[in-house]
Amino acid sequence: MPIYEYRRPDGTTFEVLQKFSDDALTEDPETGVPVRRVLSAPAIHFKGSGFYTNDYGTQKGNRELERAAEAGADAHDDKMRKQRDERAKAAKADAAKPPRPPKNP
Numbered sequence: 001m002p003i004y005e006y007r008r009p010d011g012t013t014f015e016v017l018q019k020f021s022d023d024a025l026t027e028d029p030e031t032g033v034p035v036r037r038v039l040s041a042p043a044i045h046f047k048g049s050g051f052y053t054n055d056y057g058t059q060k061g062n063r064e065l066e067r068a069a070e071a072g073a074d075a076h077d078d079k080m081r082k083q084r085d086e087r088a089k090a091a092k093a094d095a096a097k098p099p100r101p102p103k104n105p
Contacts, residue, residue, distance in 0.1 A: 006035040013038060 006025055007013045016025060024037045 005038040005040065007038050008033050008035055 001017050001019055003015050003017050004024070005013055005015050006028070008028060008031075014028070016029075025035055027033060028035050
């Protein structure tokens with residue numbers, strides 16, 4: 001069961017252990033003063049190999065990411081260079097062929 005925090009109008013707070021299905025308190029059970037539930041960020045941190053590396057990256061992890069990015073960029077550049085060379089070779093071969101005679105109907 002979660003612990004909920006409530007604030008009194010004078011700024012003091014108190015905590016109450018309640019079920020999820022319980023309604024929020026509208027007044028302090030001890031004094032009868034009106035209260036409001038206080039929402040705050042949960043104190044939970046997800047760490048480990050199953051979570052995003054950029055959330056809790058280390059220097060080693062950052063170096064590995066940089067290397068992977070560089071390797072990917074190099075591989076892409078090599079692929080583009082190879083395609084450009086193949087197109088140039090094909091264009092040269094087409095230019096060296098004699099022109100085709102026109103077809104007669």
